[in-house]
Amino acid sequence: MVMRISRPMKRAGTKNEQFKKRVPTALLPLLRGKKLSIYLPETTAPDSATYMVTVTLGDMITFSLGAPVSRLAKVRHAAALGHVEAFLDAAQRGPEDLSHMDITSLLGEIHKALLAQYEADPPARHKIVVDDGVEEWSELSEWQDMITDAEEGIRTLTPQGRAAAVARVSRIVDLDAFLSARALVLSEKSYRDLVEGLPATLRRVAETLAQRSHGNYATDPYAAQYPQWKAKTTAARRSTDEYVKTFDDLFDRWKAADKRAASTISTWRGYLARFTKFVGHDDPHRVERADALRWKDALIAEGLKKISTTYLAALNTLYRFGLRDSETTGINRNPFEGVKAPQKAVAGTRRLPFTRPEVALILSAARKETLAHLRWIPWLQAQTGSRVAEIAQLWAADSFPWVSVRSLVARAFS
Incomplete structure (x- = not known):
């Protein structure tokens, strides 16, 4: 069982939060020196674009979350933890044998990823001056040279030759990072099959990009030849089953983790029931900041007192707990953060001391x-x-x- 780290870590010399997790000792011989790529969300929005972080594996998996203490850092940490645990779980299960169709669909994923990266602005051709005059140069011609070298390495039919082939085209595609980003650890045979199919795929990409560089954006003739990649169910996806489903679920987890007096539990459960009735549903993931603000206004309209330190404080505490343990609760934002109900006491209504x-x-x-x-x-x-x-x-x-x-x-x- 992979141990969890529940929250981002601090690092001296930077305000940004850090992701840090130890690689299980038993996996070090298999993983040391390999690259792990992780896609992190750029914002806290559910449909946020992502960016890739790549690290070389050693005793620890450590990298910056690119944000100081914030909700964004927690969301990125949750995304990273889910992927890292899926990758380590795959490594613990052992190298995976893929069918010919799976290998072909993976090559299709490489084809698709490279086109998405380059086709909007394909490698251009340039005129360069040499001793004998002017020659045309294109980065795609460099690609062709790399692919040819990779094919020669593969023809040796040796592990060393395949390793040299992968290294030669690493400027085009980092195969280890590509596989780790999909939480895949391949058997020797499947890895060999993937490497042997790589040059042909890269030549197809280069051909299509050459057409794009001349203004031809017709449908890619090769895309339909690849079967759709169907990712295996990973620990990262299975973990969603652990997420809180209802307000009562969130409340019960908080109650178990944060011991409070029985009177507090009873009172706060009442606050939660009032809010559930107010929003008209029982899903803590659907609550928006606008819901918290509307509820605050409704409580003020009722003439209630000490709203910030009672009703709002209870919900804020529950969501802060959920956000703190977002890897298991699935809570990725706190809609009650900063929501207050400033209420000044009316002159003459405060309790007076005894004479x-x-x-x-x-x-x-x-x-x-x-x-x-x-x-x-x-x-x-x-x-x-x-x-x-x-x-x-x-x-x-x-x-x-x-x-x-x-x-x-x-x-x-x-």
């Missing part, structure tokens, strides 16, 4: 009481400045920093 005569009256009345709680609590409050709830839950064996409860009782009734 000395009022204090004397209360304590005198307490001395006459025969029930223990009515007799002792007011005097212990006067001795300590504590609230009723704080005194009422004390035991005789409890003590304040400076004196025991028994001593206070003795002093109060001496």
